[in-house]
Amino acid sequence: MSERVQRKNEARRLEILRAAARVFRRLGLSATGMREIAEEADLSPGNLYYYFSGKDEILLFCQERTLVRLLAAVKEARAAPGAYAERLRCVMSAHVHCMLDELEGATAHLEVEVLPEAMRAGVIEKRDAYERAVRGLVAEGMKRGEFARTDPALVTRAMLGAVNWTARWYRPDGAQSVAEIADSLSEYLVRGLVRAPRPRAVK
Amino acid sequence: MSERVQRKNEARRLEILRAAARVFRRLGLSATGMREIAEEADLSPGNLYYYFSGKDEILLFCQERTLVRLLAAVKEARAAPGAYAERLRCVMSAHVHCMLDELEGATAHLEVEVLPEAMRAGVIEKRDAYERAVRGLVAEGMKRGEFARTDPALVTRAMLGAVNWTARWYRPDGAQSVAEIADSLSEYLVRGLVRAPRPRAVK
Numbered sequence: 231m232s233e234r235v236q237r238k239n240e241a242r243r244l245e246i247l248r249a250a251a252r253v254f255r256r257l258g259l260s261a262t263g264m265r266e267i268a269e270e271a272d273l274s275p276g277n278l279y280y281y282f283s284g285k286d287e288i289l290l291f292c293q294e295r296t297l298v299r300l301l302a303a304v305k306e307a308r309a310a311p312g313a314y315a316e317r318l319r320c321v322m323s324a325h326v327h328c329m330l331d332e333l334e335g336a337t338a339h340l341e342v343e344v345l346p347e348a349m350r351a352g353v354i355e356k357r358d359a360y361e362r363a364v365r366g367l368v369a370e371g372m373k374r375g376e377f378a379r380t381d382p383a384l385v386t387r388a389m390l391g392a393v394n395w396t397a398r399w400y401r402p403d404g405a406q407s408v409a410e411i412a413d414s415l416s417e418y419l420v421r422g423l424v425r426a427p428r429p430r431a432v433k
Numbered sequence: 434m435s436e437r438v439q440r441k442n443e444a445r446r447l448e449i450l451r452a453a454a455r456v457f458r459r460l461g462l463s464a465t466g467m468r469e470i471a472e473e474a475d476l477s478p479g480n481l482y483y484y485f486s487g488k489d490e491i492l493l494f495c496q497e498r499t500l501v502r503l504l505a506a507v508k509e510a511r512a513a514p515g516a517y518a519e520r521l522r523c524v525m526s527a528h529v530h531c532m533l534d535e536l537e538g539a540t541a542h543l544e545v546e547v548l549p550e551a552m553r554a555g556v557i558e559k560r561d562a563y564e565r566a567v568r569g570l571v572a573e574g575m576k577r578g579e580f581a582r583t584d585p586a587l588v589t590r591a592m593l594g595a596v597n598w599t600a601r602w603y604r605p606d607g608a609q610s611v612a613e614i615a616d617s618l619s620e621y622l623v624r625g626l627v628r629a630p631r632p633r634a635v636k
Contacts, residue, residue, distance in 0.1 A: 378624075380617060380620075380621065381609075381617055384609070384614065384617050384618060384621070385617075385621055387595075387598065387599075387602055388595040388598075388618055388621055388622065389595070390598070391594050391595040391596075391597070391598025391599070391601070392590075392591040392592070392594040392595040392598075393594075394594065394598065395590065395591075395593070395594025395595070395597065395598060396590075396594070398594070399590055406584075406587070411587065414583060414584055414587050414588075415587060415591055417583075418583060418587070418588055418591055418625045418626070419591065419625060420625075421581075421624070421625040421626075422621045422622060422623075422624040422625030422626075423621070423624075423625075426629060
């Protein structure tokens with residue numbers, strides 16, 4: 231396949247994803263079929279099946295895309311110079327955007343269990359790699375003395391839980407924008423890690 | 434019904450709940466029927482139906498119990514004297530125990546959606562009351578200057594998300610006990626709220 235055709239294919243798959251996200255949101259996941267997605271994407275069912283073999287493959291594509299974005303964000307943060315607090319803040323903020331932005335948001339909160347078993351392995355592997363990378367960032371910040379010493383695995387899970395939970399309560403017509411939520415939440419989560427400055431000795 | 438009979442009834446319902454929790458854990462929620470619960474509780478199916486009209490009523494009883502415990506914990510914390518940080522820490526710790534302790538843990542992570550619609554209203558009402566009460570505690574701590582000023586609703590949701598998420602990753606055979614997880618997690622979550630002490634003026 232030529233590069234141009236591949237790019238065109240990918241762009242079309244993203245368009246379909248956007249359409250699918252709208253239908254999932256409107257009808258719920260279980261009530262949505264390929265027929266409804268095709269209609270929303272303005273494609274014939276046959277044409278839709280050319281891009282995706284079924285609803286499961288659309289869900290898989292969506293979860294994989296989210297995880298690829300998250301892995302890229304944490305990789306960048308680990309390689310960046312500067313304070314660990316700021317780097318971790320960027321990762322958590324990117325994660326909130328992934329959860330709530332229009333495209334992935336509709337399915338990012340769905341657990342891997344919605345996929346048939348044969349499709350889960352790759353998603354689980356990427357998810358674990360992401361968690362490990364965030365934990366690595368937390369542990370390094372502790373080693374450098376920037377973060378208070380505590381259990382990096384537990385704190386990482388606490389942060390990821392708080393961020394993943396946003397998909398449960400976020401409403402697009404709510405008072406705060408996604409960017410505002412990402413800012414406040416990531417700031418709060420990192421503040422719990424940062425070591426309080428030592429009280430100065432009174433002379 | 435005499436008080437003695439009521440007490441006996443309640444104790445029997447708790448025994449059934451414990452048995453149901455074990456089966457849910459072993460077989461999964463959807464594969465568990467009243468027959469399996471009766472067997473595990475060593476009751477005839479007819480006898481089981483005397484205590485619960487069906488699996489849904491067992492789930493409802495379980496969710497209600499959890500919420501009653503959580504509401505009691507936050508009520509106590511709001512009435513207690515002393516630092517807001519410590520009071521909030523107690524609530525979060527109680528919440529972790531509710532999520533992970535043997536009895537309620539098996540179903541506390543299940544969302545209200547597992548209940549038939551007619552049963553949801555009471556659970557949703559209690560859940561909202563609990564969230565409001567935690568938010569109130571956070572907002573009071575901010576007003577008193579003990580917590581940094583930020584959005585109390587957002588921080589409350591972040592804390593509840595982190596705590597609710599424990600049910601997803603906790604394994605009874607893991608390295609940490611429920612009490613250790615409750616301690617570390619509640620400490621981390623409250624630390625993100627506490628105002629850093631003002632740097633002393635250098636004279």
